[in-house]
Amino acid sequence: MLVEKTRPAAEAARAPIPWRAVALLSLAAFASAASIRVADPLLPAIGGEFGVSTGVAANVVIAFSITYGMFQLVGGLIGDRFGKFRTATVATLLSGFGALLCVYAVSIDALTLARLASGATAAAIMPMALAWIGDSVDFEQRQNVLARFLPGQILGVIFGQAIGGVLGEFMGWRSVFLVIACLQFAVGAAMLFELWLRRKAETKSFVQDLGPVALFKRMGSLLRDGWVRTVLGAVFIEGFAVFGAMAFLASHLQQRFGLGVGGAGVVVATFGLGGLIFSATSQRLLDWMGPAGLARRGGLVLSIAFGVLSVMPTVWLAPVLTAVMGLGFYMLHNTLQVSATQMAPEARGTGVAIYASSLFFGQTAGVAAAALVFDRWGAGPVFIAASIILPVLASWFAVRLGTSSGR
Template sequence: MVSSKKSLFVVVAGCAFTSMASMRVCDAMLPQLAQEFHLSTGEASSVIWGFALAYGVSQLVYGPMGDHYGKLRMIAFATLACALSNAWSAVSSNFDWLLVARCVAGATAAGIIPLAMAWIGDTVAYEARQVVLAKLLGATVFGMMSGQWLGAVAADALGWRWALALLAMVFGVAAVALFKAGGHRCTPAARPSQGGRHVYCAVLQRPWARVVLLVTAMEGAFAFSALAFIPSYLQLRFGLTASAAGLLVVFYGIGGLIFSRVAGGLVRRCQAAGLAKIGGLCAGLAFMAMAVTPSWYAIPVACLCAGFGFYALHNTLQVNATQMAPAHRATAVAMFACCLFLGQSLGIAAASWLIEQSTPSLVFGVAGLGLLMLGFLFSGAMRQRGPNAA
């Protein structure tokens, strides 16, 4: 990318960082939210899956708007809206209003990361795209780590409202930076002649697109149903504080950051199909290890391996998503994100029910087995399809 594009990429990556931080900030707060509002942990988790559900459904709006009005323009306005929705979350007077505000926050955050991916798809050649997407992935992973840590520290020391207020301020700074960089003035690429449902049909008519979207939904259900409950699991089973639990989960993000740094070499050595298999193997075994470990001492290593594996599989899916329908790239990537977060919301809701009936260990075991199988099956499908699997 030329210098101006690199500068824009840094600003867009900052918006993506904050978007992911807002998504994960409530993970470590669940016991505190449950105590303050007199709920079970499963009931309190609706602030997580409600965010994810709104995030996923809103993709059906942002994709066509990104194709029509311009991807960077939509990112700029979505980031500004995120500042307002997180401020609303911070001042919510009861749990019902907090849930509504978190759903609105999910709907506004939905216009950032998928459109950033689509913008990279428009501006970076396919041969270099996986490495650039891995850099964006690094920003989102760091955002995830920061959000989990911020939520944990706030829950222990400051109060959960302060974490959401700080996110509102960071979103405001990011929005101002993107507006100053001229993102809102960037003109869109040539607009597709079709609109509405015809655009979605054009993507779904491609058999490989249907495979990628199905695998993405299953990936979201398995991975995030486990990830969302790691902090509360550590607090309730091993008696750790919210800060300590949040710190251990940071290793999941460190695994993702390690992947983002070595992605280029792995792609050259293993190719995309091999990367999907490695990702499913690492994530699957790591989550299954969490289900049976008798001590929290094994959790950092398990989180590290789970994060590395998940992002290896997910990055492979991202590259395929940017190439599913080049003529409708923003819509295709938005459908990819929609499937990911609808899968996430359904997975977390199912995991909440399962925890009420059984134990979190069962959730980790099911998630691990599912990711293991998913990685191997998708890798086999890519090899069967050939070298141009994207």
């Protein structure tokens, strides 16, 4: 489903890109991504304050992940019913309140409940941002706009891990959640003002005639579409292979090369650097390769990087290979994202939410499978498996992308 048929080509060429709204959505994605991983380095401190083990404290991470995965579908249905930018705005503000509840948590159970709430509200932000861009940006321009939108999410992950470690060490874990809350409130307020400026356009975007039952029926009809299942299957496998392997990269560097926790964290962060390189060069790459070629070569780049990583003789190659992995991942993932925004134009919020859930559950399954392998044989077989799966996936999807271009 690759051809936008809602506007004539000449009109599409003249359609302005709403860069201010895209920038605000990128900031919302930044705040959401920062909140996802911010608790990881805080677990020992949280456990120490509440008198529980680090393993028990990890429930605050698990709680966020559970509701984040479950509520993406709910957010998609709400976005199709009430407007996608509006849903992303409310979700950002509610995430701020969730982070504020974390600041004032008086027990580990209270903190876990606050993170449950934070995950549920943050879940809608990224899918609704992608769906809104799909609604507002013509297909011919969409892949480049999504590439420019991506740095918000990429930097948010890096920022969340960095601020969680640095600020948590010097000012305590509660200050970290306070910063996240202030960030989400500030971005949410700016989005609220943008929503007021765009109130007429947002009002027209309502899906007035669909109740909850009809919306769930629509979700079922999407899953019966062969192209939708292709995109969802591809992103599930991508999440399984890439993030199943990436989850154990830091542990591999520590065990095999004796790298410290901080050094391993810096190496993993260079994955985001590869994403930023892609964002800066996306238009030239697209002009050169086209969407199918971008996906195919992204899989090849990932294959080479993971393959070399599995037999890497020196740790100094690790940051370079990790950055290359980031570049390859976003070459492939950006093409999948564009396909997700176009696979169900009549229910884009629901479609993108299902896509995001498929990616999330793919990551979860990949980490679980890789953990079984890692405990017995180390990270080498995990990296080799990723180097085999990803180019096959990319080539298959590129072929399907070409055969669906007339839809």
